[in-house]
Every structure is written in C-alpha cells, then in structure tokens.
Amino acid sequence: MDNIDHLRREIAKREAELEELKSQLAVAESEERQDSAPAEWNWPLLPEEYDRYSRQMIVPRFGLQGVYRAPLRFSSRQESDMWEKGSRSSKVPGCCLQVAHSTARVGMSKVHSAISYLRELNPSITYKAHETHLSTHNAREIVSSYDLVLDCTDHPTSRYLISDICILLRKPLVSASAFQSSGQLIVLNSPPGKGPCYRCVFPKPPPPESVVGCGEGGIIGPVVGAMGVLQALEAIKLITRGGLEEGDDAEPRPTMMLLLTGMADAPFRSVRMKGKREGCLACAEEGGLTLAEMESSLDYAQFCGVSKPVELLQPEERISAEEYKRILEEEAEHLLIDVREKEHFDLCHLKGSINVPVQRFASHRGDDPPAWLPANLPGDSPIYVVCRVGNDSQVAARKLKDMGLDRGGSRLIGDIKGGMKAWRDAVDPTLPFV
Helix, strand or coil, rough: HHHHHHHHHHHHHHHHHHHHHHHHHHHHHHHHHHHCCCCCCCCCCCCCCHHHHHHHHHCCCHHHHHHHCCCCCHHHHHHHHHHHCCCCCCCCCCCCCCCCCCHHHHHCCCHHHHHHHHHCCCCCCCCCCCCCCCCCCCCCHCCCCCEEEEECCHHHHHHHHHHHHHHHHHCCEEEEEEECEEEEEEEECCCCCCCCHHHHHHCCCHHHHHHHHHHCCCCHHHHHHHHHHHHHHHHHHHHCCCCCCCCCCCCCEEEEEEEEEEECCCCCEEEEEEECCCCCCCCCCCCCCCCHHHHHHHHHHHHHHCCCCCCCCCCHEEECCCHHHHHHHCCCCECCCCCCHHHHHHHHCCCCCCCCCHHHHCCCCCCCCCCCCCCCCCCCCCCCEECCCHHHHHHHHHHHHHCCHHHCCCCCCEECCCCHHHHHHHHCCCCCEE
C-alpha cells in the first residue's frame, strides 16, 4: 500500500511538472504568434483570440469590452498591452466547478488538478496556485491581488473569513454553496462598501452539530455544476457591467439570494435580502472590523463553535477495528449498532449490525428501553456502536449509558474507534466507504 501511494504521488508530481511545461510552451507560442502578426494588424485582439472569444463578443451588452474586462487573458505581455490600451484584465481566484478534477489526477492537490484542467481549455492564461489554507495570517496577501472573489468553500469558518477580508479589502464576493440536492447563491459587498456582507445575511453561524459536509451528507453532482455555472455567470456580470467599481456615487444593488431545490418541479426561486445590517461587526460604517483586529484577535473556529474532536468515552470504552474483528471471529455475543443514516447503512454495513440513526438517540425520552433494542439480548452482553469516523458513535454510546443500559457499569457500552473508515483501512479495504 505504501508503494502504491508513493507511485501515485510521483505520478501526480510528474503530471504537474508536465502541465507547467505545456503552459510555458503555450505562452511562448502565443508570444511568437504575436511577434509575427502582420505589421498592418491594428485590431486590439490577436486573430486567434477573435476565433476563441467571438461567440462572447457578439452577445448584447457584453461585446469587446466584456472580453477586455473578463478574466480570460493573464500572460504578462498581453496584460501590459491591455494597460497601454486603457483596459485591464480582471483577476479572480477560485474554481467553482468540480468537473475540473478527474480520476487520472487522484493524488494531485486540488489546486494543481484544477489548473491542469483549465490549461487544457486555454493554455495561454497564466494561472496562480495558492497551495495553502486561507487564514487570518495570509488572507490579506492572497486576496489583495484580485479584483473579485468567488467563495466555493463548504464550511462556515471559511465563509466568514472570506467575507470579512473582502469587506476590509473592498472586493465584491460571489458566494455559492451546494449540499445534497439544494444550493444557494448570493452576491455580497457589491458595489464595494455598499452591499451587505455574509455577516449581515447570517449574523450567527449555524450550530456546529448541524454542520455536515458533503462527504457525510451527500451531494448530487449536477447541483454542484449548476451552482458553479451560476456563480461564474454572476462573476462575469460583475466584471462586464462595471460591478467592480466603487465610489460615493455607486448605487447599492438589490441583494437577491437564489435558492435551488434540485428535486422540486420548479427548482429555482429568488428571495430579496435586506441591505447592510446596522451595527454589523464587519461592515458597519463606524466601529467596524479592521485588518489589524482580524489578523490578531479573531478566532473563526471559536466563533463558529468548532471544537476539538469528540472525546466522550474513556479509552477503555473504545476498541480498534482489529479488536472488533477478533470479537466477530470468536463469535462472542454482543450487539453492534450502526448510527449512520439509512442510506449509508444500505450501501454497506458490518455483519450482524442493526441500523439506528443517531438522531433517534436524541429523540428518545424516558427511562424505558428503546423499542429497537433486541428483547433477547442478555443483560451482560456488550453493546458496541459504530459510525462513519468515530464521532457520532461516542455521542450514541454516551446516550445509551444515560438511558441506564450499562446496568450500573456491569455491561460494557463502547464504540469502534475511527468508525467504518478505520474498518476499511485496517480490516477490509474492499469496503465502500461513503
């Protein structure tokens, strides 16, 4: 297994190097074509660029100026030419489409995988990779070099940080999210300093226990694609319609949130949002957040209630996947409760386990044994709990103890450390981990 992982990393490294060479070649060829262009060529774009962008340039209210403003051309020579003509290229960080990744690039970092995909679409652009997590310490340096930001992240801590730095650096923000079969899209801080921020729309973060990633809650691929395409469209609208400009005379635009309910007969609806919220921590005109405060004293994990990994059980109450394998092999009497959702359980589960989603533990009231507990379970037989990665199982085990099912300590109630992921990694690599 280690050798396979090593080979994957080496392949990903070589592919990234090859893509970089291809990009350099494309830029060199583009510059050579530009140098060899006919002396009498007086049009603002190169001949091949008219071929590439012609369908965009003939769109009403987009035209040639839209191509100038849009984030299409970033090679150093082209950029300097555009400055001389009185225009500029807009710079936008982020990639809002999961289709940028492929099976062939498994093992490559997502940022380099996305760049590899984009270079295949247009190798003449210079792409900049920020291979790091955005934090209060590097947000200013990264975001300051761009004109517009697209938030494609999936956690509240990142969303509040991105919104705050966009407010402080006066950058419009296009924020989109997708989960299961739903999505939402909103344009914030547009025009800069006039539109609401993420904190205006969501003053309080969601309860941490309600934040579930796509890896656990699931996601329908077309929902991500739809939200990504719409996010890109909003970015183009901002760039081509002057939405990046700021000033005292800039009028705030109505802030609309687009909601997608993918499985509904009428999947799209829009909700008009209020403008800037009075007294907002980030964007209040007086007493608002400063860069120094953000970089020195804001803790986004604490603000969103993100805590350390769940530690509700004692070490002796937790067993490894290998230890549970031995229990199965010895056919020792016990009960295994799988607390994942039914959809996860139906896809794969361990032999002999019963499915009781963790929400049912929270809803149980009273001292009576729950209806799902097998009536023929001997009083001293251990009860083990398993979940996806070992967090919900501890919550459920603790609840079972609170119900008195440990019989004053005479019955062991514990969980499998690391959950189904640990079972796949240590015992059965053929298990589909979902």
